[in-house]
Amino acid sequence: NAGVTQTPKFQVLKTGQSMTLQCAQDMNHEYMSWYRQDPGMGLRLIHYSVGAGITDQGEVPNGYNVSRSTTEDFPLRLLSAAPSQTSVYFCASSNPGELFFGEGSRLTVL
Amino acid sequence: SQKIEQNSEALNIQEGKTATLTCNYTNYSPAYLQWYRQDPGRGPVFLLLIRENEKEKRKERLKVTFDTTLKQSLFHITASQPADSATYLCALVFAGGGNKLTFGTGTQLKVEL
Numbered sequence: 001n002a003g004v005t006q007t008p009k010f011q012v013l014k015t016g017q018s019m020t021l022q023c024a025q026d027m028n029h030e031y032m033s034w035y036r037q038d039p040g041m042g043l044r045l046i047h048y049s050v051g052a053g054i055t056d057q058g059e060v061p062n063g064y065n066v067s068r069s070t071t072e073d074f075p076l077r078l079l080s081a082a083p084s085q086t087s088v089y090f091c092a093s094s095n096p097g098e099l100f101f102g103e104g105s106r107l108t109v110l
Numbered sequence: 111s112q113k114i115e116q117n118s119e120a121l122n123i124q125e126g127k128t129a130t131l132t133c134n135y136t137n138y139s140p141a142y143l144q145w146y147r148q149d150p151g152r153g154p155v156f157l158l159l160i161r162e163n164e165k166e167k168r169k170e171r172l173k174v175t176f177d178t179t180l181k182q183s184l185f186h187i188t189a190s191q192p193a194d195s196a197t198y199l200c201a202l203v204f205a206g207g208g209n210k211l212t213f214g215t216g217t218q219l220k221v222e223l
Binding site: 004031033035040041042043044045048050058059090092094096097098099100101102103104 | 114118144146151152153154155156159199201208209210211212213214215216
């Protein structure tokens with residue numbers, strides 16, 4: 001099993017550009033979530049989904065959009081990137097209880 | 111809002127000793143608490159889960175305690191090894207919070223020979 005797969009692993013954007021971070025899981029988990037991790041701030045929840053077609057905001061949702069058209073996929077969209085969105089992003093899934101994390105996507109916004 | 115505190119200073123211990131990490135939380139009572147390990151450049155990996163009605167949980171060399179009166183969890187690694195060196199994260203699901211985990215900032219553990 002691949003578990004939770006995130007792409008890309010690294011990305012550099014210019015301010016104002018848009019992009020999508022991809023997340024896929026093959027464990028048939030209903031719950032999926034996106035976190036960002038910044039030095040001294042820990043992991044902060046951006047958006048989460050409890051099943052296909054259902055999404056909700058976490059602690060820091062501004063500047064990010066999500067959708068959940070299938071159980072397997074949960075992409076995170078940055079519509080207009082800002083330097084404050086420079087971070088490491090982690091996707092996770094669970095069913096329920098322990099979270100299974102991807103390896104992370106390191107995003108730099110110049 | 112919920113707040114979770116972990117010691118931000120790195121913990122350095124000698125191989126073979128017991129490492130004890132602390133997680134304190136404020137405000138609402140959690141439904142359950144989890145501990146994760148994170149290595150540099152990697153995603154967190156689940157270690158243990160303990161529920162609000164449990165006082166202690168063990169798994170091999172790991173032990174977690176949960177004191178809802180003190181609002182504190184202790185995470186112990188006995189007979190520590192250099193391979194245990196990593197950052198350890200505490201995470202809580204608060205009652206009514208569904209599956210949403212709130213994480214502490216983590217404590218870095220360094221086990222020296």
